[in-house]
Amino acid sequence: MIFNRTTTPSPLVPKTNKLFINGEFPRSESGRSEPVHLHNSQKLHSYVCRASRKDLRTAVTAAQAGLPSWQKKTAYNRGQILYRMAEMLSSRRLDLVAQLQELLGIQENQAHEQVDKSLETLLYYSGFADKLNQVLGTINPVSGPYHNFTALEPMGVVGIVYDQEFNLNLFFHQIASTLCAGNSLVMIFDKPGCALLSDLAEIFKTSDLPNGVINLLSGSVEELSSPMASHMEVHALVVASADKDRLCQMQKLAVDNMKRVILWDFTKLSVEPLSALSESKTVWHPVGV
């Protein structure tokens, strides 16, 4: 099958889009796939896997398993890996710009701007990893002979339901802040943005990120948002739903294991998403001899 790309030479060997689970690129166990077309066109861009509930469960298991290795790394090291992602993104700039144009119909200069912003986002949170606890942690002056401090910890497995129009910077903002706070994640995203899945996953695959820390599923948000919201091993949910009914349904399901639901309304790079994606632990110890 030959594709007629307008901005870059047509690849003779087009890339097959698959899922990204536990550092690997499997197809959906369901065997389901769907075509994605070029923006405003009937021309085929590629086929994407339509992840199933079982794929989601497999991804959550991977995220659960990947969590300790990510948490165990020093904050400095996590920051370096986020920086490495920026390097990997930077080297894929032209390819991503081309894809943003043909898939989503984004103007070339705006596509470049999305990449620029994404790089800025990755760098911002790269540099935040080892400052988070200095900014949000506290030593608490309790009335007694105790050393008492509050430190931030990751929430655990974060389920991201990416239900907005695809924007590269928003994608990296959600992922970088989730990782910066020390969490692992499973993201579901829908067409047409999910046709970028393999290109994006390759960035993570080549950034020294431990397997399972990021898992990306292409599929139907409509189909998978409820299983994600009700999964008992998912500890927090990131959603930005404009669909109030779906949001309400997810919030109700999240209550089963008291998932923290984070309504993503963060437009600026700041400490707020990190605060929302962290749990705080307070430790007491007597002072004395």
Add this chain to the structure above:
Amino acid sequence: MLEKFMRKKDKVSPSSDNQPHKTEESGKKGFSFQYAPSLESTDIVKIAETQKLFINGEFVESTGEQFFDTLNPATGLALSKVVESTEQDVDKAVRSARKAFEQVWSKTTGSERAQYLFRIARLIQDRSRELAVLETLDNGKPIKESRDVDIPLAAAHFFYNAGWADKLDYAFSGKNVRPLGVAAQVIPWNFPLLMAAWKIAPALATGNCVVLKPAETTSLTALLLAEICQEAGLPPGVVNIVTGAGETGARLTNHPDINKVAFTGSTEVGKIIARSLAGKDTKLTLELGGKSAQIVYEDAALDQAVEGVVNGIFFNQGHVCCAGSRLLLEESIANLFVKKLKARMSSLRVGNPLDKNTDVGAIHSQVELDKITGFVREAQMEGLEYFSASATTLPKEGYFHKPCFFNNVSSSASICRKEVFGPVLAISTFRTPQEAIVKANDTAYGLAAGVWSEKASKIQKTALGLKAGIVWANTYNKFDPASPFGGYKESGWGREGGRHGLLPYVEVQS
């Protein structure tokens, strides 16, 4: 005048009920000493026959007529009648809070708000004896706890948060914050005044107005706090108190003009509230249940650890959300530890909460007592090794339960998984630190945990591995307004106390 609140035997011969009970340990040594009764006088409190609501700065009658008794758990006798607030009452309270927020409190400067809060703190201190006695009468907790823990901490919460009112700019990394508006606060019966202070103080400091609903069985100190708010000259409507049970709570948390709900109570009710607020803009914080584990390593200072374990589970009759209700002992010291624990438990004095010598007071209600005995019976039927003890015989009136534990409990036993909310400890063993951490985390809850070891690096490692909002290392059940409190997982959402506890009451502007 308050004789009706006291058990008959206290009047005749308070000690007749408290004959020292010869325990195995004390018997061996021929060691026994008698405590003279040391009853706190109840003359200081005056309790009206029926209670009112506190709305818009005044004590008002409810529009409803459904009253219920609030009992003294140590006698089972009624102290007063409390009203179940109607929909109109709740609506009136919310509207008065809204009006106070819009017309007064949101225009009051931080330093002015601070002045009110400081004043309330001082008045709590001034009336601390009265509050302590009333708390013990209404709740059943030992007077030494209400006097030394609940009331001083309630005052401390107002003092601490008063200081934040004009320093919010420092609390949020240079961001501008604004109050949310009207907060609906629903609190439990285990620390009635302390919970009220814990909820009201940060809400007011950050500029919100509140409608608070105390638990239906413990409304008296909250209503006395309302009187203190009056005395402090707090503008009408800034604090409103409606009484009643779950129905009133639901009316309040589902009121359309609420911006924020703060609930402390059971995970079950917390989940109902969370579901009812799904899809709404109302902010929500929840402090829910727990099944917290205490890990005792072989290198711990064992006698101190025994004290900590006893305090962890028997403090406030075990009616504590963060009670250390599971004990994980390193195998090598398990037998020795259990022996020491038995000896210590045998010296606990269970009895009249008004007696200053009492260590463990009355179980809060017949309902709670039935729940506890139900758990105990079930665990006994499972054939688990049971031990209970006290240095006194239990009073015949009122609701009491001996401190007890089950030994060699498997992780799947219900006594190990469900929140008993009473003086019942579940003991099991472990061999490696890794196993201890896994077992401690093997629960749907994540409120608190205890670690006992004399090796600092081991404590740090264990504390890092525990999925709990509070880790007490070589101590337990310590509370402070400066120290954030709240849980992981099904123990709730958000933190209360400390700088972190201000966040749920403000909107951070980007």
